[in-house]
Amino acid sequence: MISIPDVPRLARSGALELTARRVVEGLYAGRHRSPYLGPATEFADHRPYAPGDDLRSIDWRAYARSDHLLVRRYREERDLPLMLAIDTSASMAYGSPEKSAWAAIASAALGMLAIDQGDRVRVCAARDGAARWTAELSGSPGANALCAELSELRWSGAASAADLLAEIARRLERRSLVVLMSDLLGDPLELARQAGVLAARGHELVGLHILDRSEVELPASWGLVSLSDPESAHAPISCDAAQTKVAYDRAMAEHRERCARALAGARAEHVAVVTDQEPSEILGRWLHRRARR
Amino acid sequence: MITFLVPAALGLLAIAAAPPVVHLLTRRRAQVRPFPALALLARVQAGRARLSRLRERAVLSLRTIAIAACALAAAGALVHGSWSSTAGRPAVVVVDGSASMRQAGADGSSWSRARSAAGRLLESLRARPRAVVIAANPARRSSPRPVAELGAALALLAESEPGAGDGGAGEAIAAAVAMLGDDGDLYFVTDLARGSLGGIDPAALPKTVSFHLVDAGGGGANVAVVGLSCEPGVAIAGRPLTVQARVADYGPSAIDTRVRLQVGSHATLLDVHVPAGGSSTVSCQLTPESVGFLAVSAEVPSGDALADDDRRCGAIEVVSSLRALVVGDGDRNDAAGAIRPLAAALGAAGLDVRSTDGAGLAAEERRSDILVTAGIADAAAAAPAVRAHLQAGGAWVQVIVGDGDAAIATALAPIAPPFACGPRIDVSEQERGSMGLGQARLDHPLLAGFVGRESLLGEVVSYRYRLTPGGPAADAVPLLAYADGSLALAERPVGSGRWLELNCSSAAIDSTLSRSSVLAMLVARLPLALLPARAAELAREAGAALPVAAGIAYIGADGAAADAPVAVIDGQARLARPGLYRLSGGGLVAAAVPAPESDLRRLDPALVHLSAESVDRATSASGESPAWPWLLVLAALALVGESWLAGGARRSA
Numbered sequence: 001m002i003s004i005p006d007v008p009r010l011a012r013s014g015a016l017e018l019t020a021r022r023v024v025e026g027l028y029a030g031r032h033r034s035p036y037l038g039p040a041t042e043f044a045d046h047r048p049y050a051p052g053d054d055l056r057s058i059d060w061r062a063y064a065r066s067d068h069l070l071v072r073r074y075r076e077e078r079d080l081p082l083m084l085a086i087d088t089s090a091s092m093a094y095g096s097p098e099k100s101a102w103a104a105i106a107s108a109a110l111g112m113l114a115i116d117q118g119d120r121v122r123v124c125a126a127r128d129g130a131a132r133w134t135a136e137l138s139g140s141p142g143a144n145a146l147c148a149e150l151s152e153l154r155w156s157g158a159a160s161a162a163d164l165l166a167e168i169a170r171r172l173e174r175r176s177l178v179v180l181m182s183d184l185l186g187d188p189l190e191l192a193r194q195a196g197v198l199a200a201r202g203h204e205l206v207g208l209h210i211l212d213r214s215e216v217e218l219p220a221s222w223g224l225v226s227l228s229d230p231e232s233a234h235a236p237i238s239c240d241a242a243q244t245k246v247a248y249d250r251a252m253a254e255h256r257e258r259c260a261r262a263l264a265g266a267r268a269e270h271v272a273v274v275t276d277q278e279p280s281e282i283l284g285r286w287l288h289r290r291a292r293r
Numbered sequence: 294m295i296t297f298l299v300p301a302a303l304g305l306l307a308i309a310a311a312p313p314v315v316h317l318l319t320r321r322r323a324q325v326r327p328f329p330a331l332a333l334l335a336r337v338q339a340g341r342a343r344l345s346r347l348r349e350r351a352v353l354s355l356r357t358i359a360i361a362a363c364a365l366a367a368a369g370a371l372v373h374g375s376w377s378s379t380a381g382r383p384a385v386v387v388v389d390g391s392a393s394m395r396q397a398g399a400d401g402s403s404w405s406r407a408r409s410a411a412g413r414l415l416e417s418l419r420a421r422p423r424a425v426v427i428a429a430n431p432a433r434r435s436s437p438r439p440v441a442e443l444g445a446a447l448a449l450l451a452e453s454e455p456g457a458g459d460g461g462a463g464e465a466i467a468a469a470v471a472m473l474g475d476d477g478d479l480y481f482v483t484d485l486a487r488g489s490l491g492g493i494d495p496a497a498l499p500k501t502v503s504f505h506l507v508d509a510g511g512g513g514a515n516v517a518v519v520g521l522s523c524e525p526g527v528a529i530a531g532r533p534l535t536v537q538a539r540v541a542d543y544g545p546s547a548i549d550t551r552v553r554l555q556v557g558s559h560a561t562l563l564d565v566h567v568p569a570g571g572s573s574t575v576s577c578q579l580t581p582e583s584v585g586f587l588a589v590s591a592e593v594p595s596g597d598a599l600a601d602d603d604r605r606c607g608a609i610e611v612v613s614s615l616r617a618l619v620v621g622d623g624d625r626n627d628a629a630g631a632i633r634p635l636a637a638a639l640g641a642a643g644l645d646v647r648s649t650d651g652a653g654l655a656a657e658e659r660r661s662d663i664l665v666t667a668g669i670a671d672a673a674a675a676a677p678a679v680r681a682h683l684q685a686g687g688a689w690v691q692v693i694v695g696d697g698d699a700a701i702a703t704a705l706a707p708i709a710p711p712f713a714c715g716p717r718i719d720v721s722e723q724e725r726g727s728m729g730l731g732q733a734r735l736d737h738p739l740l741a742g743f744v745g746r747e748s749l750l751g752e753v754v755s756y757r758y759r760l761t762p763g764g765p766a767a768d769a770v771p772l773l774a775y776a777d778g779s780l781a782l783a784e785r786p787v788g789s790g791r792w793l794e795l796n797c798s799s800a801a802i803d804s805t806l807s808r809s810s811v812l813a814m815l816v817a818r819l820p821l822a823l824l825p826a827r828a829a830e831l832a833r834e835a836g837a838a839l840p841v842a843a844g845i846a847y848i849g850a851d852g853a854a855a856d857a858p859v860a861v862i863d864g865q866a867r868l869a870r871p872g873l874y875r876l877s878g879g880g881l882v883a884a885a886v887p888a889p890e891s892d893l894r895r896l897d898p899a900l901v902h903l904s905a906e907s908v909d910r911a912t913s914a915s916g917e918s919p920a921w922p923w924l925l926v927l928a929a930l931a932l933v934g935e936s937w938l939a940g941g942a943r944r945s946a
Binding site: 090091094183185214215218222223224225226227228229230231232234236237238239240243244247248251252255 | 323333
């Protein structure tokens with residue numbers, strides 16, 4: 001089991017890289033394939049075999065020639081870089097473990113998995129109306145840079161997933177696989193609209209809907225509690241958690257369902273994540289499901 | 294409007310603040326936490342928080358209402374006005390108009406307070422038929438029945454003044470009950486002086502009539518001349534007479550004062566010590582020389598709250614001799630035989646003797662000191678005059694010689710005779726039942742003259758007209774008895790009068806009584822034996838009615854004022870004011886404040902199983918009905934509602 005370190009520890013890129021690498025190894029151990037499984041239409045070049053690659057993609061002839069295991073790559077795959085869209089608003093810094101930590105680890109793992117397989121990765125982190133973009137990262141330096149970039153993220157301010165998707169749709173020219181890491185607490189209708197825009201531009205979207213367990217199921221043990229939004233100026237709300245739990249849990253389930261429908265409407269995937277779940281398990285299950293598609 | 298029987302219990306209302314206070318003190322402090330999904334929670338909470346707050350406040354309110362309702366019920370809340378169940382119920386306000394109500398104080402007289410209280414009561418009985426009765430002598434009322442219109446009642450109140458008599462509260466209450474009919478409220482506004490409840494029997498009131506005793510205030514110390522009498526009760530010219538004045542101190546401490554006692558033109562100043570709450574008597578002796586009327590007065594220094602009783606007037610009629618009225622129906626042999634020796638003996642004893650028959654008894658009775666009856670034919674007709682004679686302090690010698698004589702005792706009930714007559718003796722078998730006297734009580738003044746001459750009594754043989762199986766009455770004194778023990782003569786006091794019953798004929802044919810000197814000796818001692826024991830009150834009660842044959846005029850306290858004619862209605866004149874009255878025939882009559890009216894000390898109504906209300910209380914409660922049953926129902930409903938709401942909160946939790 002991979003324990004998710006807290007954010008200050010993750011801020012050290014080494015720790016993040018180490019943790020992400022363990023996740024990636026877990027994914028390899030589960031023989032998860034790359035998320036890029038577009039139809040093989042045109043051969044592009046070879047790349048070294050990596051654990052987890054489909055044995056069917058090994059070019060046995062090249063092996064016979066060079067005595068190295070090489071995997072065939074096609075144009076389709078190479079033209080679908082990974083876009084990690086990360087919601088770095090203050091609400092992501094909530095939870096135990098924090099949603100931000102889970103998002104950082106998952107982003108690093110997916111990015112390293114992509115880089116290991118020779119793909120390019122970009123990161124777009126947005127908050128307070130400003131977006132932070134990285135260049136396309138690839139190769140071993142790219143993995144290091146990715147971890148460094150993720151470690152430097154500051155989880156504060158306000159942002160919405162819809163705004164982040166809008167930013168990506170506006171600036172991302174190349175068709176990409178966009179993995180959105182967010183708690184999706186905004187308006188599902190707006191999310192659906194921006195996901196639709198993104199899909200219309202040829203991007204493929206996967207939304208990792210990251211929530212803390214207490215957000216999914218309001219703990220009755222909190223009793224009388226005054227809750228404040230770390231992200232908005234919404235006035236604190238006092239309630240008896242025991243009395244409110246049933247109605248809140250039902251409302252949150254409906255919200256998650258609406259988010260899933262919003263993404264599905266744009267032919268995007270919705271992956272429900274609760275931070276007390278293993279990143280490798282969640283990502284592995286998603287990759288497996290994607291591979292079967 | 295709401296009033297309370299026990300206002301002090303309103304302090305319990307403070308407990309009603311307990312639920313909110315406890316709620317505030319024990320309210321849990323909310324723990325502050327960040328929570329990103331606040332917008333979602335806000336949508337969920339929007340309705341629930343409002344509902345929760347409402348439920349919480351409703352629970353607190355219901356608890357407060359329950360406690361407050363219980364406190365109000367404990368305080369005896371009463372509602373009145375149009376909500377009250379008494380709306381439309383008739384009411385009569387009786388105002389005490391007795392002499393004690395003339396008491397003056399620093400805050401006005403008792404009468405002015407009572408009149409004001411009655412006015413306020415009448416005003417407060419706004420939605421109800423009402424009337425006012427002034428309990429004076431006689432009572433006056435504003436209307437025959439309670440009416441909605443208030444003017445007549447207020448006008449009667451405004452023009453009325455208290456009298457000098459006892460007010461006749463009992464009669465006024467009875468009149469008010471009659472005005473109310475079967476149902477209503479009766480308010481008696483009084484000063485609660487000792488004599489204020491005389492004649493009132495709350496237990497005798499109909500159960501459907503609510504009796505309210507309203508305290509108009511008053512009371513205090515008072516010194517008064519409460520009695521003026523002479524002894525013997527009949528003043529005879531040339532015989533010594535003692536005039537007595539009784540002074541009472543109805544205050545907390547004894548007093549030493551000086552009494553001015555005046556008889557005719559002779560005045561005497563007498564010092565007297567009167568113990569607290571008691572009375573003392575002063576007296577003077579005189580021997581009136583001539584017949585006629587003497588004005589008498591006794592006076593103590595004035596200055597207390599009630600001036601009317603500081604001076605008391607009386608009138609003494611000096612006669613030449615005692616007056617005896619011999620009454621018998623002459624057509625009866627036995628009666629005629631008995632009366633002649635009696636009349637002769639009375640005349641020989643120096644009494645002024647007149648004779649009449651039964652029909653003339655009523656007219657002549659008032660002018661006699663000793664009444665002798667024998668052979669009365671119509672007992673029922675004679676009984677009222679005999680009763681009046683006894684009640685006026687006279688002596689009655691009843692000689693039983695016939696059925697009518699025996700029947701008078703029955704007609705005088707409940708006044709009991711000295712002894713009850715048994716069955717009539719059958720003369721054919723008893724040979725007229727003659728028997729000698731066997732026993733005599735010689736220590737009695739009537740028989741004291743026979744001491745040493747007892748043989749005279751032993752020689753008397755007489756016919757007994759009745760057996761006396763019951764023996765003498767409890768307070769009777771047997772004087773003579775026959776040899777077989779049956780009673781021949783006995784006497785008993787009746788009020789201030791005396792009843793002497795003789796079961797023995799004075800007729801010569803029936804007994805040896807008149808043939809010997811026994812009858813003459815008995816009759817000669819009658820005035821000494823009967824009348825000296827009587828001390829006649831020299832004044833009648835003010836406010837009383839006096840039968841008068843002709844005119845009567847008020848001449849003031851000392852007889853010096855100009856004659857003020859008094860109205861005579863149906864042969865009755867009302868002695869409304871204390872003082873002297875001159876009769877057209879030349880006689881004098883005095884009226885004085887009844888002695889109980891001088892005792893201004895306040896009566897505890899609880900002694901007669903009543904409770905008094907203050908004027909404010911009665912005024913506020915006059916149209917009221919108890920609200921506590923409804924308050925208890927409200928408290929119960931509030932508790933049921935609280936349980937339901939609190940249970941609902943727990944279920945939703």
